[in-house]
Amino acid sequence: MPTQLLDFLRYLTQKTYQEQGDAQAAAELNWRRVAAPPLPRGLTLQWLGTSGFLLEHQGYALLIDPYASRVPLSAALSGAVVQPDRARIDRHLPRADAILIGHTHFDHAMDAPIVARRDGCQVYGSRSLATLMAAHGLA
Structure with missing residues (x-):
C-alpha cells in the first residue's frame, strides 16, 4: 500500500496520531513566530x-x-x-x-x-x- 494511503488510514483511525500532528504543527508555529514581525x-x-x-x-x-x-x-x-x-x-x-x-x-x-x-x-x-x-x- 502507498505510504500516503497508510498515513491517511492511520489518521482516520488513530486519535493520538492526529494529536502528534497537532504538536508538530505547534512546534513549527513556535519556530516561525520568532522570525515574524x-x-x-x-x-x-x-x-x-x-x-x-x-x-x-x-x-x-x-x-x-x-x-x-x-x-x-x-x-x-x-x-x-x-x-x-x-x-x-x-x-x-x-x-x-x-x-x-x-x-x-x-x-x-x-x-x-x-x-x-x-x-x-x-x-x-x-x-x-x-x-x-x-x-x-x-x-
Missing part, C-alpha cells in the same frame, strides 16, 4: 490546534474557531451522532469573552455552544451558526 503591544496570539486561535488584548479574550473535541473524521463521516468532549474543552480551551466562528463545519463550531455557556459569552458568525446556537438554547 512583533504583534502590536499588548496583543497576544495563541494557536489552539486545528483552526483555533486565542487573541488577547488588555484582558479581553477572543476565541476564533475553538475546537478541542477532536472527533475522528471516521466518526464524523459515519453518520453517527457525535458529541463535544467537555473534559477536553475545559482542559484545552481558555476562558473567552467572545467567540468568532468562520463557518459552521464541525471542526470549527462544534465546541462553541459549550464554551459560550461555560463562559457566558457571545458567539459571532453566520446565519447557520445562529441556528446552531439556538438549538442549544443560546440564541
